[in-house]
Amino acid sequence: MQPVVDQELCIGCGNCAEICPAVFEMREEKSFVIGPDKCSTCDCEAAMTGCPVSAIELR
């Protein structure tokens, strides 16, 4: 499973990057997936469920 961020929905809260810094990186108030294979280093599911606008999908 790899995380995908919907840029249209992301409000730049930074929550996902805080939970999974190896997977998500904040750039100009949007979250980008920089390490799609790094979910083993953190809890990508928590990042997904913790997103306030449900912008993260695990595919």
Ligand code: SF4
């Ligand atoms: S948790 Fe959701 S809204 Fe917040 S930065 Fe990440 S993708 Fe964007």
